[in-house]
Amino acid sequence: MKFKKFSRLLFCFIFLLLSAGNLSAQTTRESLEKKRVELRNEIRRINELRSSNKQKERSVLSQVEDLDQQIRSTENLIKVTNQQANLLTNQISANTNKISRLREELEQLKEDYARMIEKSYKSKSSQSRIMFLLSSENFLQAYKRLQYMKQYTNYRKQQGDEIKLRTEELQELNADLADQKEAKDALIAENRQTRTQLEKNKKAQQDLMQNIRSKEGEFAAQIRQKQQEINKIDAQIEKMIRESIAKSNEESGSTERNVYELTPAAKALAADFVKNKGRLPWPVRSGVVTSRFGRQPHPVVKSISINNNGVNIDTDSGGKARAVFNGTVSEVQVLKGANKAVMVRHGDYITIYDNLEKVYVKRGDVVNTGQELGAVATSRTSGKTTLHFLIYKNMQKMDPADWILEM
Numbered sequence: 001m002k003f004k005k006f007s008r009l010l011f012c013f014i015f016l017l018l019s020a021g022n023l024s025a026q027t028t029r030e031s032l033e034k035k036r037v038e039l040r041n042e043i044r045r046i047n048e049l050r051s052s053n054k055q056k057e058r059s060v061l062s063q064v065e066d067l068d069q070q071i072r073s074t075e076n077l078i079k080v081t082n083q084q085a086n087l088l089t090n091q092i093s094a095n096t097n098k099i100s101r102l103r104e105e106l107e108q109l110k111e112d113y114a115r116m117i118e119k120s121y122k123s124k125s126s127q128s129r130i131m132f133l134l135s136s137e138n139f140l141q142a143y144k145r146l147q148y149m150k151q152y153t154n155y156r157k158q159q160g161d162e163i164k165l166r167t168e169e170l171q172e173l174n175a176d177l178a179d180q181k182e183a184k185d186a187l188i189a190e191n192r193q194t195r196t197q198l199e200k201n202k203k204a205q206q207d208l209m210q211n212i213r214s215k216e217g218e219f220a221a222q223i224r225q226k227q228q229e230i231n232k233i234d235a236q237i238e239k240m241i242r243e244s245i246a247k248s249n250e251e252s253g254s255t256e257r258n259v260y261e262l263t264p265a266a267k268a269l270a271a272d273f274v275k276n277k278g279r280l281p282w283p284v285r286s287g288v289v290t291s292r293f294g295r296q297p298h299p300v301v302k303s304i305s306i307n308n309n310g311v312n313i314d315t316d317s318g319g320k321a322r323a324v325f326n327g328t329v330s331e332v333q334v335l336k337g338a339n340k341a342v343m344v345r346h347g348d349y350i351t352i353y354d355n356l357e358k359v360y361v362k363r364g365d366v367v368n369t370g371q372e373l374g375a376v377a378t379s380r381t382s383g384k385t386t387l388h389f390l391i392y393k394n395m396q397k398m399d400p401a402d403w404i405l406e407m
Helices: 002-053 060-122 126-134 139-214 216-251 264-275
Strands: 287-291 294-297 305-308 311-315 320-322 327-334 340-346 349-359 372-376 385-393 396-398
Touching: 002 060, 060 139, 060 287, 216 305, 216 327, 216 340, 216 349, 216 385, 264 340, 264 349, 327 349, 340 372, 372 385
Parallel strands: none
Antiparallel strands: 287 311, 294 305, 311 385, 320 372, 327 340, 340 349, 349 372, 349 385, 385 396
């Protein structure tokens, strides 16, 4: 009996370990599925943007940039889908082994139970049980025999319940196994289609790249000119920030021009902003990051470096810029070559929403997280609706990807 009790305890311990492993695998699976859905949505948005721009006169460079973005997203999707399929393979293998073990344990339980039933049948008469008690040498022995009979009856019931429980668990595992195999087959089929599309995109990109290589000097000049225009816009933005700091500090009697003098309320707001680092919402409802922060090789002409003080996000036509955190509108300006810009202050942190066609707020307005600040402008030449989004701490540039959730 002690061995049986130990076996049950050991089984419970193993079951808890397996359950913890299954929970971890389920969490990983859900995380991968969420990422896969995000990537599919991103590819869909890129396709929609490309389709809406097909009728427009767009440069070869712009077309290759779009294809490059789509290829990178598609490759990421294939990678995530492969991870999901591999995870399912491991889960299927684990469940198959678990089913095999359960079947063996179930057979053993049934054999033990059958022996108990047979033994019980042979001594089932009331007379046999009474004689078993009456043949006791003393009261203590009779009491022990009575307790043994009760324990035996309870143990038999427990064995029956355990057989039922294991049978139900086995049925559930078989159903899970079928679902997992079906999900894996669906992922493999989806990956096959995705790879076919990827090859088509790469072929289209190669054809365009041949044109670019034959005129690389011309395209390099275009990129440099575009970077000069971006540098001019960035200079205007930094001038706007510096003037805003000076104006705010003058009101408090300070001559500092590069760092905000903070009130206790502004310090608290800045602290809240920092607490939410990495969890801030996107500045548009949906979009694709087409240019990231910092200096990097151009995605097409690798010999040329480009620089971005923020990030560029392509969004849907008519897309709205939204505040990523509570704050106060400190500036609304028209930037030469970049439409309108809204600057929102969060203590000594600043978020800037550039390239707006329309603005819904004015200087001094208090805004809340998610509030619409303006409509993002659509380029007449490229057909793209692009928000230029920046984060500063005083005059220090920050990478928005460190602050925005899953950017």
